[in-house]
Amino acid sequence: MTADGHATLELEHVDFAYARGADVLHDVSLSLAPGETVGLVGESGAGKTSVLRLLLGLAAPTSGRALFDGAPLRAGDRTQMRSLRRAVQPVYQDPFSSLDPRMTVGQSIAEPLRSLGITRDRSRIDARVAELLTAVDLDVDAASRYPDAFSGGQRQRIAIARALAPRPRLLLADEPVSALDTSVRMHVIELFQRLAAEQGIGMLLVSHDLTIVAALCERMTVLRAGRVVEEGPTTRLLTSPSDAYTAQLVAAVPRLPAV
Structure with a gap:
């Protein structure tokens, strides 16, 4: 919770429909506090992406409320949207969603620092880019290269570094390892674990993969x-789910790691 007792992001009894369509979300409530890691799971078409759009201020609920630091999210409020972008950053399944192939890695990581008005000082920007590349286990000289020079796992690390640039409180990660080879997935998962432990960054992990959650x-x-x-502690939901659908998802996983 924030100092005034609010979660950083909340959905309160939200319904949502795309233009002239049927509701895709029905009475959804969700809260995300600083330093908390929450998994949002469900099959394809369950509405996970719609939840992310509401939390990022990219869409507005049909009914109910989306809140940032206790205040209703308003896409037209530029001051609030800038504060939201500083505090909450997305990490997408495809790193090319956030990496411009025409920009060097260093330019991509630095872009939020400039666009969000954090700093335009070249020496501070260069130092922050180097710090972030080190944090995601990449060489500092990666800053001068372009995204297509890197593997899929390395590009996802670069995208994570970019998301970390404004020192957010929360990451909204949308299937962040599902496009990666099995051999590199655990490296990215370990990176997320380390970021949560060392930097206290909270995360909403959107995934259909219960082993990652x-x-x-x-x-x-x-x-x-x-x-x-259903919602609750991950350990309880995976070991003794109370809803039949949750039990079905758990049963479909061949082997879950100890939690």
């Missing part, structure tokens, strides 16, 4: 057909 998340929310069917 088990490794990273303290709490879990299960979404089915746009409705929350």
Whole structure:
């Protein structure tokens, strides 16, 4: 919670529909506090991406409220949106969603520092870029190269470094390892674990993969057909789910790691 007792991001009894369409979210409530890691799980089409769009201020609820630091999110409020972008950063499944192939890695990582008005001082920017590359286990000289010079796992590390640039309180990670080879997934998962432990960054991990959620998340929310069917500590939901759909998801996983 923030100093005044609010979560950083909240959805309160939210319904949501795209233009002229049926509701894709029904009475969804969700809260994210600083330093907390939460998994949002469900099958394809459950509404996970719609939840992310609401939390990022990219869409507005049909009913209910989306809140940032206790205040309703308003996409037209430029001051609030800038504060949101500083505090909350996305990490996408495809790192090219956030990396411009025409920009060097250093330019991509530095871009939020300039666009969010954090600093335009070249020496401070260069120092921050070097710090971030080191934090995600890449050589500092990667800053002068372009994204296509790197593997998929390395590009995802660069995208994470970019998301970390404004020192956010929360990362919203949308299937961040599902596009990676199995051999590099654990390296990125370990990076997220280290960031949470060392920097106290909270995270909403959107995933259909319960093994990833088990490794990273303290709490879990299960979404089915746009409705929350169960939420609670990850260990409890994975070992003794109370909802039949959650039990079905758990049963479909061949082997879950110890949690």
